[in-house]
Amino acid sequence: MAAIKKQDSGGKSTDELSIGPAVSHGALLTICCFFSYWIITHVLAAAKVASRDDEFLGGMWAVVATVFVFRSRYEESAGALLTRLSATLFSFALCFFYLLIFPFRPLGMAVLLGIGSVVLSLIGRSEDIITAGITTTVVMVVAGMSPEHAWKEPILRLIDTVVGIVVGMAGAWISVELTTRGESKGTNKLASPSE
Secondary structure, eight states: OOEEEEEOTTSOEEEEEEHHHHHHHHHHHHHHHHHHHHHHHHHHHHHTOSOHHHHHHHHHHHHHHHHHHOOSSHHHHHHHHHHHHHHHHHHHHHHHHHHHHSOOOHHHHHHHHHHHHHHHHHTTOGGGHHHHHHHHHHHHHHHHHSGGGTTHHHHHHHHHHHHHHHHHHHHHHHHHHHHHHHHHHHHHHHSOTTO
């Protein structure tokens, strides 16, 4: 496979990027993002549970989840899955209970962000604060845009996230399998017939 050469500080040439794996990873990410978007926008349209704007938002949110978990190593994807899912579930609970009782208010959103930060820090999940904060912000702002059914927003965004995670993890698994098979074929070609 072709590689871009770079000189390190000692003047030695090193491989910075292997083009073949980068292109195949990018192509597979493209396919996964398309499927995430397509699945959510068609499922929401068929279920008739959301407005057309919510369908687009759902597609976007599914793609975000796919990108978040689609990594070049499966272990990294699994770690990203845990972070994304736990932060989303936590945010879902905060927003859902808030929106059952109160309408969207900027101050309410800010309070939820603060509560989330404190609780996640106290339970030892401070690495989830950013993801939970982003999710809470999106859910709350969208709830403010659709106040008549604001309590549905956390549920819809949870569904979007789960679909995006499943597609992203499937893509990551496929990517790892293809890379592993490609490496083993390359190793077999390099081995001498006597081995």
